[in-house]
Amino acid sequence: MIGRGPRGERGEQAAKIIAAARRSFATRGYAATSLRSVAQDAGVDPGLVPYYFRTKTGLLEAVMQPPEAFGAAVAAAAEQPMDQRGRAFVQATMSLWEDPASAEILRSIILTADQEPAAMHRLRQLFSELVLAVVSHSLPDSERTLRASLIATQIVGMVMNRYIWQVGDIATLPADTVTDLLAPTIQHYLADPLPTKLGDGWRLS
Secondary structure, eight states: OOOOOOOHHHHHHHHHHHHHHHHHHHHHOOTTTTTTHHHHHHSOOHHHHHHHHHHHHHHHHTTOOOHHHHHHHHHHTTSSSSHHHHHHHHHHHHHHHHHHHHHHHHHHHHHHHHHHHHHHHHHHHHIIIIIIHHHHTTTTTTTHHHHHHHHHHHHHHHHHHISSSSGGGGTTSOOHHHHHHHHHHHHHHHHHHOOOOEEEEEOOO
């Protein structure tokens, strides 16, 4: 519910609160953050935080919303011809993380989820709905979830090393170079044959 004040002002106040909550959840942790401290960091009246978001849980839900472009970028990549889709997925990921505004939101979501079980649960939901389900679109039924999971290991690993931990050469390479290096692996998991026997009774039908 966003209701107090003129419409433009309401949106501005809510955005300030969400931005302050993102910073606090990511750095201090969810448990150590109070609604009053969020209001202070946002420079708004303390009563506005529960007025707009009702509870701390409601504020967490708002903080865990990915950038609007996130779902659209992944969906657009999934519509590319199969022989171009691996590169498209990597380019979509890189473009989101190379954009400072989107990167700040995504980084805060990951760091918050690392500290709060409810946030981790929500992150798993979002990743399953917006990434795994979309990536697996139009893939063979018997392999779609496995292929999507294999792709996720590469994408998530790159994101963590380059943008969260910022370790190794991957953190400093140009974005285009990262795309050139990673895209063939993603394409392999999308389209190339997988082993029919995977061990411990796992067999693709």
